[in-house]
Amino acid sequence: MTAVLNRLTADDDLFLKLHDLYGNALVNQLAWRFDEPLDPAVLQRFHAHLAHGFLSRRVMTTAVPFARPWWVAAAEAEPLAYQDRPVPEDGVLDWFFAQSRVEFDPVSGRMWRLSAAPTGSGGTLLSLVTSHVSSDGGAVLYAVGDALRRLDADETPDIATSSGRLVGSSSVNVPLRTHLADALGQLRAAAASLRTAYASRDVTEPERNPRPAEPRRLLGDRYTAADLVVEVDAAEWNSVAEAHDGTANGLLVGVAVGIAGRSGRVADGAAVRVDIPHSMRGVDDPRANATTGLPIAVLYRKGEHTDLRGVRTAIKQAARAYADPATTPALQHLQPVQQMLPRFVLGYFSRTAKAPECLCTNLGETGQGVATLAGVRARSVLMRPVVCTGETELFRRLEIGLNLSWSSDGETVTLAITGADPDRFPTRAALREYVLDEFESWGLRPRFWS
Incomplete structure (x- = not known):
């Protein structure tokens, strides 16, 4: 009987190869702020459930050409990092960012870390940083939700009865015929993808704007992206969106485009490419x-609000287009081919690869499913991509732009904003000024995490 393996998808494979090229340049972070203290023993039990759950996986490879790597349960994990020293209220953002400084290893399975620290006001900060190789946002929320449920039920950490059962067999002894069959299947998929890509060769998607060469600031060799966390009353956010004939999601995009324009990243009259992640998880x-990702083009006009009705229409059109292979761009069909490329070939192409110009992630109220830990409800929960400190010239070459992540608990909207263009967002203070001006223009009153 042929073994059924949980093979890496094309996206998994791409993130794995990018990890080899750039290390932990980009990680995801689920962050909690509690007003009450959390028992370290409870956090240890929560960590144990995570270590036996959906995040606990490592990569296995085979020497059979074109056969895909596969996932097995990880035998180890980064230990819980608990800091005894309280974090001052004006150091919360810096503490959260500091948790991204961790070296992940897809081979050993060390691809997530849980950290906690008390605050000066008697609360607790909790951070879960994860590698994009092993999990997207939906996977993290699923794994954490399962761990919290098992913690509440006082169950024993166990792979077989938790979300860890979906990761795959822990056996490394896979019959050769299994890999040969997968290699043949990949060759067939690649051939089919080439035919489909050729058929859709005339389908286009929004182009990104090149990063302006000037001004070029005198900066050091290393750069840390500017990051902010902003809160707005949900009623206020929704009221402003409705007043401009838009949705909460449309206002997220509108604000992002406005910040990008104010920074000088895009010119007056430019069509900004905005990428919107869309979960396909079942x-x-x-x-x-x-x-x-659903890419849309959004017009930026200096001194004007983004057309939210147009944003809503563009998102609907992009969703319909990507649901039909005939209207999906050719490059999207070539994932089986991309997965067969060796790392050195991807490294060659990565020299001209570009990061998203503007990325807008709407998590809705999904974070509320993981807001309560052992009966203690967090004041705030957010998920965000963290762009780690790196070479300044690498940021310029990749042309990383602006990332926004939106979530709400029904009462408060929480926005994580990251500006990763060294010459437009050299400091957190510079990003804050653009955000203040843009929010003020919409009539929004932001409250900033310090």
Whole structure:
């Protein structure tokens, strides 16, 4: 009988190869702020459930050409990092960012870290940083939700009865015929993808704006992206969106485009490419990454609000287009070919690869499903991509732009904003000024985490 393996998807494979090229340049972070203290023993039990759950996976490879790597349960994990020294209220953002400084290893399975610290006001900060190789946002929320439920039920950490059962067999002894069959299947998929890509060769998607060469600031060799966390009353956010004939999601995009324009990243009259992640995750879905991106073009006009009705229409059109292979761009069909490329070939192409110009992630109220830990409810929960400190010239070459992540608990909207262009967002203070001006223009009153 042929073994059924949880093979890496094309997205998993791409993130794995990018990890080899750039290390932990980009990680995801789920962050909690509690007003009450959390018992370290409870956090240890929570960590144990995570260590036996959906995040606990490592990569296995085979020497059979074109056969895909596969996931097995990880035998080890980064230990809980608990800091005894209280974090001052004006150091919360810096503490959260500091948790991203961790070296992950897809081979050993050390691809997530849980950290906690008390605050000066008697609360607790909790951070879960994860590698994009092993999990997208949906996978993290699923793994954490399962761990919290098992913690509340006082169950024993166990792979077989938790979300860890979906990861795959822990056996490394896979019959050769299994890999040969997968290699043949990949060759067939690649051939089919080439035919489909050729058929859709005339389908286009929004182009990104090149990064302006000037001004070029005198900066050091290393750069840390500017990051902010902003809160707004949900009623206020929704009221402003409705007043401009838009949705909460449309206002997220509108604000992002306005900030990009104010920074000088895009010119007056330019069509900004905005990428919107869209989850494809199903019930008991074993995939580490199950997200696609919907690209739309949004016009920026200096001194004017973004057309929210136009944003809503563009998102609907992009969703319909990507649901039909005939209207999906050719490059999207070539994932089986991309997965067969060796790392050195991807490294060659990565010299001209570009990061998203503007990325807008709407998590809705999904974070509320993981807001309560052992009966203690967090004041705030957010998920965000963290762009780690790196070479300044690498940021310029990749042309990383602006990332926004939106979530709400029904009462408060929480926005994580990251500006990663060294010459437009050299400091957190510079980003804050653009955000203040943009929010004020919409009539929004932001409250900043310090």
